[in-house]
Amino acid sequence: MSVSAPRSQGWSTLSVALHWTIVVLIVVQFVDHEWMVAMWRATRRGTEIDPATETWGWVHIIAGTLVLLAALVRLWDRYSHGRPPYPAEEPTWASWLARITHGLIYAILILMPVTGLIAWFGMIGEFGEFHEIMWNPLLVLVALHVAGALVQQFWFKTNVLKRIFVPGTV
Ligand code: HEM
Ligand code: HEM
Structure with missing residues (x-):
């Protein structure tokens, strides 16, 4: 199907799953960002990082990277198969x-x-x-x-x- 042609059958299962995966990951980023800032500052200053900060800091990095992958796959799906028409x-x-x-x-x-x-x-x-x-x-x-x-x-x-x-x- 061409890039501009609307998908006639609604969103794909992949697209729906990725939409809600991204929502969950953004909520995770909302919760963990203070730890990421703490880990970033401590690393830049060369000071000690406590285990909770390190764990949540890495959750931030992994969840954020997954957002990037999910958004790219969703865009690929949308442009290769089209999206439902605006109502x-x-x-x-x-x-x-x-x-x-x-x-x-x-x-x-x-x-x-x-x-x-x-x-x-x-x-x-x-x-x-x-x-x-x-x-x-x-x-x-x-x-x-x-x-x-x-x-x-x-x-x-x-x-x-x-x-x-x-x-x-x-
Ligand atoms: C972090 C939160 C959210 C993000 C980042 C997000 C992002 C997006 C994106 C990028 C699209 C795709 C539009 C397209 O490809 O054309 C979309 C579609 C949509 N989102 Fe969300 N969304 C979020 C939360 C929500 C929530 C909480 C709702 C429900 C109340 C919602 C309802 C919708 C609907 C109904 C569509 C489809 C629109 C259509 O079919 O024309 N989104 N969203
Ligand atoms: C969509 C995905 C992401 C969101 C929504 C997000 C969100 C945030 C937020 C809200 C902050 C705190 C900003 C502040 O109040 O100072 C932050 C800080 C930070 N995030 Fe992310 N993040 C994402 C992905 C990533 C990824 C993949 C990395 C990779 C390592 C990352 C690295 C950082 C760093 C280094 C900081 C500290 C920056 C500073 O304080 O100057 N983030 N992020």
Whole structure:
């Protein structure tokens, strides 16, 4: 199928599974990021790292790397098989707002782990700062995304919620 052709059969099982995997991993990052900052600072200063900080710091690195892989696989699936059409019941401006929000979310889901990996494995402070400044925008975009999904579902009376839970729902 061509890149622009919409998928006629809803989201694939892979795509739905990856959407919710990413959600869980972002919650993990929400919980563990303070430990990562502590591990980063201690490593940069050469001071001792306690075992809990080290464990949670590595959870951050692994979960973040999995976000990168999940986002790339989801994008591959979306571009090779298409995505379900934006619902016809909603106005054009709402579909465009959704497109822009999704685009920015994907960009951050890729740039955050990439900058984090460069900061950590290269011990480059500037990448740590760039990594950090994307966090609040991501939270704002996710809030907008969830609000948008609820508005689509309950105001514009589409079935977007069902299709992100049940693969194959058009
Ligand atoms: C960390 C949290 C989340 C992230 C990063 C995220 C990200 C994304 C992305 C990137 C898409 C794909 C859009 C596309 O490829 O065109 C998507 C679709 C979707 N998400 Fe989320 N999402 C999150 C949480 C949620 C939650 C909590 C809900 C439910 C309330 C939700 C509902 C949806 C729906 C309904 C779609 C499909 C839209 C459609 O079929 O047009 N998302 N999400
Ligand atoms: C989407 C995935 C990721 C998210 C959402 C995320 C989120 C965060 C957050 C919220 C912080 C704390 C910022 C602060 O309050 O100062 C942080 C710090 C950090 N993260 Fe991540 N992270 C992700 C992936 C990664 C990966 C894969 C690495 C690889 C090692 C990494 C390395 C770091 C480092 C080194 C810091 C400390 C940076 C500093 O304090 O300047 N992160 N991350």
